[in-house]
Amino acid sequence: MPLRELFDRNVEWAEGKTRDDPHFFRRMAEQQSPRYLWIGCSDSRVTANDVLGLEPGSVFVQRNIANIVHTSDMNILSVLEYGIDTLGIEHIIVCGHYGCGGVERALGSDRSALVDHWLQPIVMLYHKHRAIFDAIKDPRARAARMCEINVQMQVRRVAATPSVENAWARGQTLHVHGWVYGMHDGLLRDVGPTLSGTADRDALSSIDDCVLKGASPLSAVQIQALEAFCEHAAD
Ligand SMILES: [Zn+2]
Numbered sequence: 001m002p003l004r005e006l007f008d009r010n011v012e013w014a015e016g017k018t019r020d021d022p023h024f025f026r027r028m029a030e031q032q033s034p035r036y037l038w039i040g041c042s043d044s045r046v047t048a049n050d051v052l053g054l055e056p057g058s059v060f061v062q063r064n065i066a067n068i069v070h071t072s073d074m075n076i077l078s079v080l081e082y083g084i085d086t087l088g089i090e091h092i093i094v095c096g097h098y099g100c101g102g103v104e105r106a107l108g109s110d111r112s113a114l115v116d117h118w119l120q121p122i123v124m125l126y127h128k129h130r131a132i133f134d135a136i137k138d139p140r141a142r143a144a145r146m147c148e149i150n151v152q153m154q155v156r157r158v159a160a161t162p163s164v165e166n167a168w169a170r171g172q173t174l175h176v177h178g179w180v181y182g183m184h185d186g187l188l189r190d191v192g193p194t195l196s197g198t199a200d201r202d203a204l205s206s207i208d209d210c211v212l213k214g215a216s217p218l219s220a221v222q223i224q225a226l227e228a229f230c231e232h233a234a235d
Contacts, residue, residue: 027057034060037083039076039154040095041067041102045183048095060089065118066102066150067094069157080163090173092158095188096151097181103150104143107133122150129211148191151178152210155193159201168197 017024037060038048048059062079069076083089096103105115106122116123126133126146136142155178158164167174176195179188195201205213 032057032060032087034058034083034087035090036060037079037087037089037092038062038095039067039069039092039158040181041065041097041100043097043100046095046097046181051095051181051186051188060087065115066100066106066122067096067154068102068118068121068150069094069154069161070118070121071157071161077161077163080158080161084163084167084172084174088172090175092164092174092176093179094151094154094158094177095179095181096147096154097183098144098147099140099183100143100147103146104139107139107143107146121153122146125149125153125207125211129208132211132214147180149207149211151180151191152193153207154178155195156201156204156207159195159198165198 014025034057036052036054036058038052040046040048040061040063042063042065048054048061048063049056052059060079060083062076064073064076071077080092083092102115102119103122106119107126110116111123133142133146136145155176158176164174164176174196178191178193180191181188193200193204195204
């Protein structure tokens with residue numbers, strides 16, 4: 001597509017928005033008051049607002065390869081601080097996705113690119129528990145399991161940042177969630193944990209224990225419901 005066409009599409013989009021809601025852009029220009037902070041993957045197929053069915057202005061977003069929270073990453077720390085202290089967001093959602101190329105790469109052996117430094121927390125967890133992950137014979141299922149575990153690890157990391165701790169210490173309402181998105185069905189799964197204070201965080205089992213426990217965090221009821229939905233959707 002020629003780049004010029006993107007500008008044409010932009011004009012069409014702005015016109016459509018204004019037609020549906022004449023005050024939309026005036027409202028947008030005045031302020032943003034999102035309730036949600038989304039920490040997701042850079043993957044072009046997982047766009048926060050679309051997945052959540054929300055308009056611009058509803059979600060404060062930080063995306064990077066494989067939705068990793070590096071506690072020395074100025075970008076994510078600044079987003080957390082601004083989101084919590086200034087915007088007063090109430091929910092931080094760490095959202096991974098099945099079929100994540102970053103997670104799949106971390107389970108492979110190629111360490112030749114800069115991104116391999118970025119993926120290091122997943123790589124290290126994989127190596128530490130290699131026997132458990134490699135026992136999952138289907139590579140897609142193995143990567144899916146790591147997607148879930150990775151989200152659970154990053155929730156723990158978010159909850160360990162001073163910005164989150166300080167919010168909880170002053171009594172601010174703030175919940176941290178771990179979700180995974182299925183690109184094959186468009187549905188979100190809550191794989192946990194959900195943390196609403198330091199007591200929740202400190203009572204959590206370690207990420208190593210989560211790996212050792214092995215089972216998918218989704219309840220049987222949830223899995224059944226999702227399968228039924230997918231079958232129905234395929235009809
Ligand atoms: Zn991804």
